[in-house]
Amino acid sequence: MKQEHPAAVALFVMLFLGSPGAGSAGILPALAPQAGCLRSCQLLLAHDGHTKYSIVLPNSASPTEQFAVEELANYLRKLTGAVFPISPQRAETGKPCIYISSTEVPGLSEPLTGEAYAVVVDGEDVYLNGGRGRAVLYAVYDCLERLGLTWFAPDFDFYSGAAESIPNRPSLLLEVKESGPIVRRPRLDLRKLDVGEAISHTERNLRQLLAWMPKAGFNTLMVPMDYQGRGRAGWDKWREQLTPELQKRDLILEVGGHGYQNFLNARMEGGRLFKEHNEWFGQGADGLCNPAAGQVFCTSNEEAVRFVSNGVIEYLRARKEIQVFDFWPPDVGKWCECRRCLEQGSPAERHARLTNHLHSRMAAACPNVRLECLAYSETLNPPSTPLNPGILLDFCPINQNFEYAIFDERGANNREYAVTLAEWRRRFGGDIGIYTYYRKYAWKSLPVVIPGYIKRDLQWYLTKRVKAISIFAEPGDWFTFELHHYILGRLSWDPELDLDALLKKYCQIRFGAAAGVAWSILAVLEQEVPRFGSLPFTTQKTAEEIAKPYGKLADLERKLAEMTPRLQEPYRSHCNRLLLMCGYALRDLKIQESRAAGLSLQQIRALVLELSDFLNAHAQAGTFMVYFGLEEPRLFRKYGLAEESQLGGSRVLISFIPAHGYLSKEKVAELGRAALFEISIGRGRLWVCGLDLERSVEVDPAARRFALHLVRAAHRESIPGGSSHSESER
Ligand SMILES: [Zn+2]
Known part of the structure; x- marks a missing residue:
């Protein structure tokens, strides 16, 4: 979507008129070029839809570097209308170049390694370099953002082409405010988007998601091996189509999810295993082996452990594209209660022993795959069995109370997580990641929009030397959590990020003339929804307390509703989505207020049904994700209406x-x-x-x-x- 930014154009005109070369045909003026760019630089990359620049890519470039150059040339053409030719060396002396992955970059004291990248301006030339393929991509996207592009979201279909913002700039100025070469390194090694329960994913929107990841600074896609063993969502379903897309961008693939049961379950081989090796399967307190998928197999049975390890290794050897493998027990699984298992200690002990065993075997069998285990539910606490330091630990504060920061002990559960994470840090020398719930399935798309909260959490996590972070990434309600996805990528590079400036830019680009109202709405959503909304673990407030934020949000919603019809696209569509978010938050607050005021269950039921209709009516807007059309029973449970007895005879x-x-x-x-x-x-x-x-x-x-x-x-x-x-x- 083309947009004009008048302020930037005014700046350009002013600088352009001041240049001695203004108006002359042929050679275009380069503005204030300074050798080594000791102070801020301004380079005119294109003038009036033409450029004298070419892009230089060495012949030895990797496929990712070639892709980076294509991206650069394509976006520069979209911005300016000019064609930036690509060649293996400087075409003509005297003409400026954008060098990609040049072997010599002026001003860099040491070579870039890993994900570090550099944007260097030297005279009229620009150098974009990185320590590896995707780092070069990061450098290219960084440069394009400095030129005015923004990628707040993947190019999902519901955005109708307005996910990214590409201003129309036939005359294009690159302004570098920093003095000296710009070198950036991420603060977190693994920055993950998690396909999670894969409720709204398709091959098409996964491609769109992948294309967006390096633009936002992410580097890892997490995909379940076979979510809950249902055969509906799993890596093999998308493998053939997505692997080239991942490799082209040099992105990391993590596969797994809850999955011991993917390698040993009672249905395997038509039930033969369960019959012939009954002792491999986990026992209940009654001493009988349980065929349920949620039952953890008998992890003290050596044959069973060998069978599972062999299965994992075979799986990974057949899928060389996997770089991180999750070895997680079934979700809230039931652990074996046989005597030998009980002697091995808590589920956390058994999970650690089993993971160590697999890790040792993988060191020889598939040394390039990183193994990840889970601190979650029964395995949350650090075991006394030391975990091999090469293993990656994912720490899951699933019951985090969002009324308070993770480190704030006033939040029920938060204190336990903070203490437990600190204890893990004390005992475990390897890498710890945080499996965040900043986009939580249990919220059911309720607009809990908390960028400031996320920043505070992340800064605290960094004091625990955390190395990885993830967030569920469902296209179905992406817009509601658009900011979370965007800023998590940004914060994982720069935890000191100026959030106010970013939010201001976001509101201007997304909501145009309604930016001010949108800003106020986002502030209310952050401050009030986690405190007064229906989030799990948020404490119930009085009706009077809830009425205040309700009134505040209702006023703002009215203002936005008045402005929206007068706006142009794409602002109008974005504002309509924000109005849907307000509509949900208001209905949620009203239900909470009614519950607090002691309204009858029939009255509350009517409000919940109205909410259900509202969500269903707007299920395709990219704002709400309606779970297979069966949201109603879930909403009933959420608002305390699930019990038959409470419904007065119904x-x-x-x-x-x-x-x-x-x-x-x-x-x-x-x-x-x-x-x-x-x-x-x-x-x-x-x-x-x-x-x-x-x-x-x-x-x-x-x-x-x-x-x-x-x-x-x-x-x-x-x-x-x-x-x-x-x-x-x-
Ligand atoms: Zn057992």
């Missing part, structure tokens, strides 16, 4: 039981008794309770339509059949 009509069992086992059975109709979704089950759907469809056309929609909704993509109802009750 019944739970539909329950979605997630495969990884956040519901207690006892409760599943209780719900199951009333289920009269069942649809499998992966290994989860959709139960219709209190209504005999199959009987009803014979007599009632409305029931027929309802059933049809329900089944279609459940089966709108190909999902392999899961376990049956009776199996779950074993």
Whole structure:
């Protein structure tokens, strides 16, 4: 999307008129060139849609360096309309060049290594160098940002081409304010985007995501091996198409997720393994081996451990593109209770022993793959078994209270995480990463927009010498968390980043004339939603307390709603999305206020249903992610309406039981008794309770339509059949 920035043009005209070469045909003026660029520099890269610059790339360039040059030339053409020719050496003496990966860069005292990159201006020439392929890409994108481009988001389809902002600048000025060569290094080694539960990912939007990653400073894509074993989302599904895209950009691929069960489970080999090697499978307190996917296998059984390790090594050898492999237990899994396992200690001890074992085997079998294990749930605490220092540890504060910073002990759970992380740091010499929840599935796309909070957290994490950071990256509600994704990339390079300046720029580019109101809305969302909204672990406030932020946000929403229709595109579309975010936050606050005021459950139920309709009506705007169209039961649970008894005689009509069992086992059975109709979704089950759907469809056309929609909704993509109802009750 082309946009004009009047301030920048004015600056250019002023400088241009002051130059002695102004107006002369042929040779274009270079403004204030200074050898070595000791003070700030201004170079005129193009004038009136023409350039005298060429891009120089050595013949020995790697594929990533070649790609970097294509990116540079393409974006320069989009900015200026000028064609910047590419050649292996300076074409003509006297004509300036942009050198990519030149072997000699003036002013650099030592060669660049790793991800370090440099932007150097020497006389009229520009040098863009990096310690490796993607570092050269970072240098190119840095230079383009200095020229006025911004990439706040991947080029997802819902943005209609307005994700990136490309001003129209036929005359293009490169201004470098820093004195001397600019050399930048990231503060965090691994900067990850996590495909997570992969609810809204497609091959197409994953390509768009990958293209954006180096622009925002990320370097690692995390993909589940097979999310929850459902066969719906996993690396093999995208491998062929995405591997070249990753390699072209020299990006890191991390594969895995919760996955012991991917290498040993009761369904393997048609159930033969479970029958013939029953002792490999984890036992319950009753001494019986449990075939459930959430059951951790018997990690004290040497044969089982060998079987799993062999499986991992075989998997990795067949997929050389994987650079980091997650070896995580099942999500909130149940650990084996056999005598030998119990003797080995807590799940954290057993996880460490098992990871060390696999790590030692991988050192010989696949030495280029980094192994990652997890500090999460049952394995949160550091074990007494020392973890091999070459292993990467991912620390997951899943129950973080966002009312307070991670290091603020007023936040329930936060203190435990802060103390535990410090303890890990004290005991473990290897690299620790933080698996952040700054975009959290449990928020259900509620606009918890907290850039300042993220900055404070990150600065504290750095005091613990953290080396990696990740965030869930779902295209479905990207706009709501757009700022989080963008600033996390930026902060992981520069934790001292001037957030106010960045937010100001963001609001101007995204919302145009509504930037001021948008700024105020973002401030209210940051200050009030985590304190008064329906976030897990946020304490319940009084109705009077909630009414205040509600009023503040409602006023701002009204202002924005008045301005939006008068705005031009793309500002109008961006403002409409911000209005949707306000609409959700206001409804959420109203429900919380009603709960605090003691309104009847029927009244609250009506508000939740209205919210559900609102979310469904705007499911495709890139703002809300509606979970397979089954958001309603989840919202009911979230707002405390899930219990049948609380609904005053009405019944739970539909329950979605997630495969990884956040519901207690006892409760599943209780719900199951009333289920009269069942649809499998992966290994989860959709139960219709209190209504005999199959009987009803014979007599009632409305029931027929309802059933049809329900089944279609459940089966709108190909999902392999899961376990049956009776199996779950074993
Ligand atoms: Zn065991």
